[in-house]
Amino acid sequence: MIEPLSLQALPDAAEALRADVRRFLDESLAAVPADVRARSWLGFDAEFSRKLGTRGWIGLALPQEYGGGGRDAFARFVLVEELLARGAPVSAHWIAERQSAPMILRYGSEAQKRAIVPRVCRGEAFFCIGMSEPQAGSDLASVRTRATPTASGWRVRGQKIWTTNADHSHYMIALVRTSGAPDDRQRGLSQLLIDLKTPGITVRPIEDLTGDRHFTEVFFDDVELPHDALLGNEGSGWEQVTAELAFERSGPERLYSSIVLFDAWLSHLRSAGGEDPAALALAGRIVGHTATLRSMSVAVTAKVGAGGSPMTEAALVKDLGTELEQFVPLAIADALATARGDANDAAASASPELLRTLAYITQFAPTFSLRGGTREVLRGLIARGLGLR
Amino acid sequence: MNEAELAEPFDRLLGDVCPPAAVRAIERGADAGALWSQLESSGFLDTLVPEAAGGAGLRLADAFALFAIEGRHALPAPAAHTMLARALLMAERLEVPRGPIAIAAETHVGADGAISCPGAPYGLVAHAMVVATVDGWRVLPTAGAERRSTGVHGSLRADLHWRSPPAGALAGRRRVAWREAGAALAAALLAGALQRVLGLTVAFANERIQFGRSIGKFQAIQHQIAVLAEHAVAAHMAAQIGCSGDGPLPHPLRAALAKARASEAAAIAAPTAHAVHGAIGVTAELDLQLYTRRLHELRADFGAETHWNRVLGRALLDSNAPCALDFMRSALLPAHDEIRGP
Numbered sequence: 001m002i003e004p005l006s007l008q009a010l011p012d013a014a015e016a017l018r019a020d021v022r023r024f025l026d027e028s029l030a031a032v033p034a035d036v037r038a039r040s041w042l043g044f045d046a047e048f049s050r051k052l053g054t055r056g057w058i059g060l061a062l063p064q065e066y067g068g069g070g071r072d073a074f075a076r077f078v079l080v081e082e083l084l085a086r087g088a089p090v091s092a093h094w095i096a097e098r099q100s101a102p103m104i105l106r107y108g109s110e111a112q113k114r115a116i117v118p119r120v121c122r123g124e125a126f127f128c129i130g131m132s133e134p135q136a137g138s139d140l141a142s143v144r145t146r147a148t149p150t151a152s153g154w155r156v157r158g159q160k161i162w163t164t165n166a167d168h169s170h171y172m173i174a175l176v177r178t179s180g181a182p183d184d185r186q187r188g189l190s191q192l193l194i195d196l197k198t199p200g201i202t203v204r205p206i207e208d209l210t211g212d213r214h215f216t217e218v219f220f221d222d223v224e225l226p227h228d229a230l231l232g233n234e235g236s237g238w239e240q241v242t243a244e245l246a247f248e249r250s251g252p253e254r255l256y257s258s259i260v261l262f263d264a265w266l267s268h269l270r271s272a273g274g275e276d277p278a279a280l281a282l283a284g285r286i287v288g289h290t291a292t293l294r295s296m297s298v299a300v301t302a303k304v305g306a307g308g309s310p311m312t313e314a315a316l317v318k319d320l321g322t323e324l325e326q327f328v329p330l331a332i333a334d335a336l337a338t339a340r341g342d343a344n345d346a347a348a349s350a351s352p353e354l355l356r357t358l359a360y361i362t363q364f365a366p367t368f369s370l371r372g373g374t375r376e377v378l379r380g381l382i383a384r385g386l387g388l389r
Numbered sequence: 390m391n392e393a394e395l396a397e398p399f400d401r402l403l404g405d406v407c408p409p410a411a412v413r414a415i416e417r418g419a420d421a422g423a424l425w426s427q428l429e430s431s432g433f434l435d436t437l438v439p440e441a442a443g444g445a446g447l448r449l450a451d452a453f454a455l456f457a458i459e460g461r462h463a464l465p466a467p468a469a470h471t472m473l474a475r476a477l478l479m480a481e482r483l484e485v486p487r488g489p490i491a492i493a494a495e496t497h498v499g500a501d502g503a504i505s506c507p508g509a510p511y512g513l514v515a516h517a518m519v520v521a522t523v524d525g526w527r528v529l530p531t532a533g534a535e536r537r538s539t540g541v542h543g544s545l546r547a548d549l550h551w552r553s554p555p556a557g558a559l560a561g562r563r564r565v566a567w568r569e570a571g572a573a574l575a576a577a578l579l580a581g582a583l584q585r586v587l588g589l590t591v592a593f594a595n596e597r598i599q600f601g602r603s604i605g606k607f608q609a610i611q612h613q614i615a616v617l618a619e620h621a622v623a624a625h626m627a628a629q630i631g632c633s634g635d636g637p638l639p640h641p642l643r644a645a646l647a648k649a650r651a652s653e654a655a656a657i658a659a660p661t662a663h664a665v666h667g668a669i670g671v672t673a674e675l676d677l678q679l680y681t682r683r684l685h686e687l688r689a690d691f692g693a694e695t696h697w698n699r700v701l702g703r704a705l706l707d708s709n710a711p712c713a714l715d716f717m718r719s720a721l722l723p724a725h726d727e728i729r730g731p
Contacts, residue, residue: 284704
């Protein structure tokens with residue numbers, strides 16, 4: 001069964017960080033329109049990431065020994081919440097900070113840790129994730145990209161797809177088959193830490209429906225890698241990837257994807273003199289759900305901070321969170337169209353900036369419940385946690 | 390007294406005095422007096438009463454666990470309502486009447502002084518009813534009221550009507566947002582009932598065999614129950630927010646959030662639980678109905694989700710918070726000292 005989550009507030013020490021972050025964001029984002037900010041964790045801005053790194057705001061919760069801030073998960077929660085709620089362009093360092101560096105610290109060799117993690121924390125080493133393949137999406141255990149042992153290390157052949165930012169990244173952590181056949185499923189998989197400058201790697205961007213180009217496909221054509229490209233143990237790739245996805249699901253990231261749109265709509269309602277009871281109820285529902293989910297996310301963060309591994313709870317928060325994120329654009333589109341039809345005057349019209357923000361989130365929202373595990377995968381995890389599987 | 394010290398004995402007590410058979414009996418009209426006197430002698434009803442007045446002096450946040458347990462046991466008597474009413478009576482140095490006290494969800498005062506409470510929760514079992522009036526609030530003995538069952542099978546609600554303000558009514562002068570208070574308590578009761586419904590549904594899905602395996606092995610069933618679990622956990626969190634605060638009364642906007650979120654969860658959970666149970670789930674014999682009927686009643690008591698979402702939305706738009714996150718942090722999310730005992 002699933003135990004209820006306990007309400008708690010963020011510690012004062014973590015909250016103390018908020019004002020500084022906010023001041024920095026006020027300066028950095030003042031001129032950035034909502035439809036650009038709405039991209040947030042797909043907004044690539046290497047210069048912005050380096051500025052965060054200079055302030056010590058990348059790897060805030062990573063050990064100081066490796067260039068991190070040595071703070072706890074709550075401090076990181078405050079930082080990430082501010083970045084996302086304001087729509088800061090965090091894409092460049094996002095994966096490196098959130099998933100790759102923690103993975104390297106957990107499974108990597110001392111040399112790998114020293115060589116890479118401090119650069120991640122400075123905003124100088126960007127990462128992408130090589131999990132999905134054309135024939136391996138939710139069924140991740142069926143990856144076919146193969147690394148064959150050679151005298152000098154590994155030779156990699158295969159293809160990854162839906163890799164965010166491979167064309168702007170320095171490294172990829174890839175899940176590959178190092179022994180056995182695809183039928184062996186979880187057995188025989190390993191993770192490789194790949195320097196993307198290595199010869200034989202071709203990256204091709206894929207344009208998405210909004211016109212953005214963050215997805216890529218990556219081809220490995222007999223790429224020669226050294227022995228120390230192996231991350232963790234040979235054959236332990238599945239366990240490591242499972243842990244990586246747990247990092248991915250446990251933060252505050254899964255409720256704020258549509259918040260820039262929500263704030264833009266609230267501003268519009270205030271200036272248009274919003275009195276429509278349906279619009280009020282909608283605004284109340286969104287803010288009430290968000291506040292509840294935020295409290296759930298803090299509770300999950302506390303469990304992780306206490307050394308727990310709340311897989312089921314994290315899946316539950318993420319599934320509800322992405323459902324809300326996807327509901328927001330659909331409901332706001334209806335509210336705006338209804339208000340316009342009722343008023344039939346130009347004052348009721350939304351600004352082009354709000355409409356562009358709405359269109360972007362509407363079009364891109366389907367991915368919210370894909371990245372990091374689909375809705376169906378998450379519900380399967382919850383069912384297991386409930387004792388149904 | 391920490392939460393476990395308080396909660397576990399209360400859970401055991403209700404397990405003993407309020408098994409499903411007792412719930413059914415009282416719903417069929419049996420006297421709730423014996424059940425109530427055991428609650429009364431347990432001391433739990435004075436949980437929120439100040440220590441100086443002989444109570445446990447706990448805050449609403451500390452008592453949340455008790456309310457949720459009450460919901461989980463489908464207690465056919467107003468324990469949470471009585472706890473709050475006693476605390477506020479004592480705070481005004483008014484005498485606490487014995488017997489169950491319920492908070493009216495809706496009160497109409499006529500020009501002639503007549504008072505009616507349509508569909509009052511626990512109206513059939515309460516000895517006294519808290520009603521909000523223009524100049525404060527009153528605790529009216531139900532003995533002098535015309536009391537009519539709503540005619541809804543198994544429901545403990547009643548329509549109560551006093552032709553004139555009854556003699557012996559206690560009058561509180563302090564302004565109390567009783568509707569918000571009732572909403573926060575209902576949200577907490579819902580949280581407990583949702584937990585029970587989830588547990589019953591998981592157990593049934595694991596036991597019931599169709600097509601040669603337990604129906605819980607089917608992905609379509611698993612995913613429905615996963616969604617039920619999500620809403621049960623979310624409602625529980627929202628209800629905790631609703632019962633946060635440093636006194637016996639909830640913060641009005643947090644109560645709004647709690648009741649909106651828990652009511653929405655009830656409307657999703659009850660149909661899902663029944664869908665999984667099939668026809669046996671709608672029989673009188675199976676316990677499920679004791680809880681799902683309450684989910685629907687508690688959802689409506691003191692205002693359902695759209696009402697409270699409007700209240701929240703109005704407050705959000707009227708606030709000068711620069712963004713939704715700031716509004717949440719300043720108006721909805723409690724600070725440390727509003728969550729747990731000092």
